[in-house]
Amino acid sequence: MDILNIYNPIKMHFGRGVINEAGNIAKKYADSVLIVTGKSSMQKSGTLDKLLKILKNAGIDSTVFDKITPNPTTDDIDAGADIAREKGVGLIIGLGGGSPLDSAKAIAVTAKGNIPVWNYLKTAAIEALPVITIVSTSGTGSEVNKYSVMTNPKTGEKPGFGYECMYPKEAIIDPEIMVSMPPHVTAATGFDIFVHTLEAFTGKMKNIFSSAYCMQAFCLLEDNFVRAYREPQDLDARSDMALASALAGLAIDMSGVGIMHALEHPMSGNYPNIAHGAGLAGLAIESMKYNLKACRRDFMLIAHHLGIKRMKRSEDEYAYSLIEKTEEMLASINLNIRLKDLGVEKDKLPKIAKEAFTTMGFAVQNNPVTVNEQDALMLLEASY
Numbered sequence: 001m002d003i004l005n006i007y008n009p010i011k012m013h014f015g016r017g018v019i020n021e022a023g024n025i026a027k028k029y030a031d032s033v034l035i036v037t038g039k040s041s042m043q044k045s046g047t048l049d050k051l052l053k054i055l056k057n058a059g060i061d062s063t064v065f066d067k068i069t070p071n072p073t074t075d076d077i078d079a080g081a082d083i084a085r086e087k088g089v090g091l092i093i094g095l096g097g098g099s100p101l102d103s104a105k106a107i108a109v110t111a112k113g114n115i116p117v118w119n120y121l122k123t124a125a126i127e128a129l130p131v132i133t134i135v136s137t138s139g140t141g142s143e144v145n146k147y148s149v150m151t152n153p154k155t156g157e158k159p160g161f162g163y164e165c166m167y168p169k170e171a172i173i174d175p176e177i178m179v180s181m182p183p184h185v186t187a188a189t190g191f192d193i194f195v196h197t198l199e200a201f202t203g204k205m206k207n208i209f210s211s212a213y214c215m216q217a218f219c220l221l222e223d224n225f226v227r228a229y230r231e232p233q234d235l236d237a238r239s240d241m242a243l244a245s246a247l248a249g250l251a252i253d254m255s256g257v258g259i260m261h262a263l264e265h266p267m268s269g270n271y272p273n274i275a276h277g278a279g280l281a282g283l284a285i286e287s288m289k290y291n292l293k294a295c296r297r298d299f300m301l302i303a304h305h306l307g308i309k310r311m312k313r314s315e316d317e318y319a320y321s322l323i324e325k326t327e328e329m330l331a332s333i334n335l336n337i338r339l340k341d342l343g344v345e346k347d348k349l350p351k352i353a354k355e356a357f358t359t360m361g362f363a364v365q366n367n368p369v370t371v372n373e374q375d376a377l378m379l380l381e382a383s384y
């Protein structure tokens with residue numbers, strides 16, 4: 001057996017109404033917290049007010065930093081870290097979807113050091129303020145892993161980074177918060193779960209633990225993804241999608257992502273209005289065709305877990321049925337799109353292909369089939 005190191009130190013709390021435990025959980029770490037969230041959805045749904053009340057009842061002082069945008073920028077993260085330092089908070093709570101959660105982890109690191117967050121791409125972080133994640137979408141997986149993605153607003157570069165000190169201490173995963181997610185967000189974030197499971201299950205760093213998480217996540221996706229999209233108030237579907245998101249988040253923490261994420265990050269870095277999951281939707285089919293030759297067995301296994309019957313199909317046909325199933329899934333959630341539909345300009349494709357290697361090289365390396373810059377450009381053009 002090859003040497004295998006498995007580590008994830010996050011205490012996870014799942015279930016309806018579990019947000020009510022936030023006061024007791026936060027109290028273990030500090031009496032004053034910085035809540036990092038976006039500009040509107042947690043305010044509109046009443047979740048931010050609810051959290052403030054819960055923390056106040058536990059005797060905790062809260063400061064709210066609600067400047068986080070989709071595809072959060074290094075400027076926002078540095079500003080949040082300044083506030084954390086000025087206020088002397090002892091805990092960061094990330095509240096919302098992937099962007100506030102990623103930002104909370106990045107702010108926790110930056111608040112402890114004296115350098116801008118961008119420098120942590122080259123300088124390893126060894127300490128961070130403790131972080132609690134309270135997730136409002138199911139997709140990112142950020143609630144249960146160490147990674148953070150940030151966009152440099154000057155260059156459009158969008159790298160991910162993660163150090164051991166960035167693992168959240170605890171994650172609060174309450175499906176009642178998720179019913180406020182509109183269908184287009186359910187679609188994009190749910191497809192992100194699918195790609196996490198697909199890339200962790202097929203990547204070069206796959207292992208037996210991440211594969212086990214992925215197989216269960218595929219079953220949950222098959223039963224609940226389209227249901228949660230069509231019936232946003234269905235709490236059972238929301239609960240199972242929240243579990244799928246966490247499983248996929250744990251899987252990528254161990255086994256990483258691949259070419260779809262490597263290409264998507266520079267795309268939404270250059271076009272910040274593109275939702276990450278929608279960008280992945282535009283890239284998925286061509287990327288799966290590209291990887292098919294190295295993933296025949298894995299694709300057949302995934303097809304099985306997604307409930308596709310083998311019938312009399314050959315191995316090649318059965319493996320390909322996963323690509324057809326993905327096209328169907330995208331059609332049912334209204335995300336059967338091409339890069340030009342997302343507003344990407346054709347002459348930007350070479351820059352995106354290049355940045356996949358300069359900012360997401362670890363994901364390119366992990367892809368089951370070797371990719372060079374020309375292959376990456378060809379994939380982008382085929383997806384256009």
Ligand SMILES: [Fe+2]
Nearest residue numbers: 140192196276
């Ligand atoms: Fe993702």
